[in-house]
Amino acid sequence: MNTSIENTEALFDYLVVVNPDVLVSKDIVRIRQFIGREIGDEGVVNSSVQIPLFRSVFPERFQEMFMETLEGIAKEQAGFAVYTSRIDSHQHEDGRCSIFVNVANVKPLVSLQRALLQCFDLPQQDYRPHIMVAGRIQHPGLSRSLPQLSQQMFVRSFNCHCFSLLRRPSTGGKYERVRDFVFGDIEHMVGSLFNYAA
Numbered sequence: 139m140n141t142s143i144e145n146t147e148a149l150f151d152y153l154v155v156v157n158p159d160v161l162v163s164k165d166i167v168r169i170r171q172f173i174g175r176e177i178g179d180e181g182v183v184n185s186s187v188q189i190p191l192f193r194s195v196f197p198e199r200f201q202e203m204f205m206e207t208l209e210g211i212a213k214e215q216a217g218f219a220v221y222t223s224r225i226d227s228h229q230h231e232d233g234r235c236s237i238f239v240n241v242a243n244v245k246p247l248v249s250l251q252r253a254l255l256q257c258f259d260l261p262q263q264d265y266r267p268h269i270m271v272a273g274r275i276q277h278p279g280l281s282r283s284l285p286q287l288s289q290q291m292f293v294r295s296f297n298c299h300c301f302s303l304l305r306r307p308s309t310g311g312k313y314e315r316v317r318d319f320v321f322g323d324i325e326h327m328v329g330s331l332f333n334y335a336a
Contacts, residue, residue: 147197149308152204152316154254155188156220156247158269159296163187166239166269169225169287173237173272176283182272186313189220189247189267191301192254195308205317207257208303213322215253217299218246225271225290234274235284239292241267250301 158166166187174180196204223242229235241247247267255262271287300320304313 147199149195150198150201150305151195151308151313152193152201153190153304153313154192154208154301155186155190155304156250156298156301157186157188158220158294162222162269162294162296165292165294166271169237169271169292173275173280173283173287177275177277177280179277182275185270185273186304187269188302189241189269191247191251194258201305201316205303208254208301208319211250211253211257212301212319215250215321217297217321219243219295220247220298222269222292222294225287225292226268227284227288230274232276234276235280236273236275237271237284237287238268239271241269246298 157163167183170183171180174182221242223240225237226240227235227237244267248265251265251267252262298321300318302318303316305316306313
């Protein structure tokens with residue numbers, strides 16, 4: 139009887155992300171708009187601008203426990219600056235192409251992702267922090283715009299002082315923000331105003 143209840147329980151797709159600041163996000167959206175014009179699909183502009191850290195699918199009844207774990211990680215985390223470097227692309231086996239922005243200083247994000255995995259006793263992964271510009275596109279127009287984009291410098295920076303938990307039904311749909319988790323040691327963040335307090 140318990141098995142049938144569990145089988146009918148709604149599952150959610152949870153995603154933990156770092157959100158770049160408004161200026162970086164606007165610049166990413168401009169690149170997406172360029173790609174959208176080139177391939178005739180403005181849909182590439184609609185997705186959120188973020189750096190993914192962790193993703194898992196589980197029932198909603200575990201959400202509170204998950205958020206308590208995230209709160210603990212955030213309290214132990216110091217703020218840090220994120221620097222981007224260049225636009226890059228990846229050709230998938232099915233012929234589709236993803237375009238993304240590389241992170242130059244990966245260590246803080248890799249450490250944060252490692253802390254998330256350790257809390258769930260998950261093995262370390264080959265994690266490459268990035269901001270997705272356009273994912274898995276297959277369009278003839280992309281071959282015209284890709285040479286203009288790939289390997290172009292995209293030097294930006296922003297201060298990271300929190301991460302966000304998003305969720306959507308496991309069947310699909312748009313992610314919605316559940317909560318932001320502010321780091322417990324933001325006063326030591328590079329470039330923080332707290333460093334200049336009188």
